[in-house]
Amino acid sequence: MTLPGPFGIPSRLTAAVVAAVAVLAVVLLGAGLAQTGTGELRIPAAGTTSLLRLLVLTGLAVHIGELAGRRIAGGGPLPRSLALPAALLAAAASAGLLLLFWAVSGLSPTVVYGLREGRLLLVTANAFALAAFCAASRRPGLAVLPLAVAVGAEAMRAHPEAYQQALGTGLTVVHLTAASLWTGTLLYVLRTMRLRGGGRDVLVRYARMAAWVYAALAVTGTASTLRRLPLDAVLTTAYGRLLLVKLVLFGGASLLALAARGRMLSGANAQAPARVEMSVLAAIVVVSVLLTVVPDPRGLVP
Secondary structure, X not given: OOOEOHHHOEHHHHHHHHHHHHHHHHHXXXXXXXXXXXXXXXXXXXXXXXXXXXXXXXXXXXXXXXXXXXXXXXXXXXXXXXXXHHHHHHHHHHHHHHHHHHHHHOXXXXXXXXXXXXXXXXXXXXXXXXXXXHHHOOOHHHHHHHHHHHHHHHHHHHOOOOOOHHHHHHXXXXXXXXXXXXXXXHHHHHHHHHHHOOOHHHHHHHHHHHHHHHHHHHXXXXXXXXXXXXXXXXXXXXXXXXXXXXXXXXXXXXXXXXXXXXXXXXXXXXXXXXHHHHHHHHHHXXXXXXXXXXXXXXXOOO
C-alpha cells in the first residue's frame, strides 16, 4: 500500500520527484562546487555537459545491463525492454554533446567534425543509433557490437594525452564496461524479481557475475587513479575531491553487496540491501560524470 504524501500525492512519487530534483541539482552545480577554492579554470557549460554525459552513461548502462540480465534471468517472465529508449536517449545526448561542443568552441561545423573530440562524439552518437536499430530488430543481441564501439570511443575521448594513451584507453574500456554491467544488470535483476514476486536464483546468478565485475572495477579504478591523480592534488583539485566522494560511495556499495550476498546465502530476503545498493550505484554514476567534466589534475600540479 502506498501512503499519501503532501497534497495527496503518493509518498513514493514524492520521494522520486525529490530524488530527481536532488540529482539534477548535483549534476548541474557539482563541478562548480567541487572547484571552489582550487583556483582551477571554470569549464564552459559544465552543468549542461554533465547532464548530457549522465544521459549517455545511463543509456549505456541500461542497455548493457539488459543484454547481460536477459542471460542471467533464465526462464520465466521478463520485464519490459528498455534497450530501445536507452539507446535512443544515449544517441540524442551524444548528438547534444556534439552540438554543445560546436556552440562553445565557436568553430564551424566542418572544423568541429574534423577535430578529434568532434569525430569521437559523432562516432558515439552513430554507434548508439545503430544499437537502437538492433534493439528494435529480431536480433537485439547484435547491439553488443555498436555498444562496444561506443565504449571504445568514449574511452579514447577521455584520454587525449599522447603519453601512454593506449594504457589509459584500455583501462577505461574495462572500467566503463564493468561499471555498466554492475549498475545496469542489477537494475534489470531487481525489475525481474519484482515482476516474478521473488526469484532468488536470478540474484544468485547475478552475484556470481558481480564478483568478477567488482574485481575488474577495483583493479582498473586503482590503476587509473595512480596514473591520473598526484598525491598532493587529492584535496586541492576538484578531481581529487570528487574521487574521494566516489571512493566513499564505492565502499558503501561494496558493504551493501556483501550484506545482500550474506542474506542470500542464509536464505533471507536480499532485495532490500540490493535496492539500496542500486541507489548508491546511481550516485556513483553521477560522481563519475562530474569526474569527466572537471579539469585533469595532471596539468595543474608541477
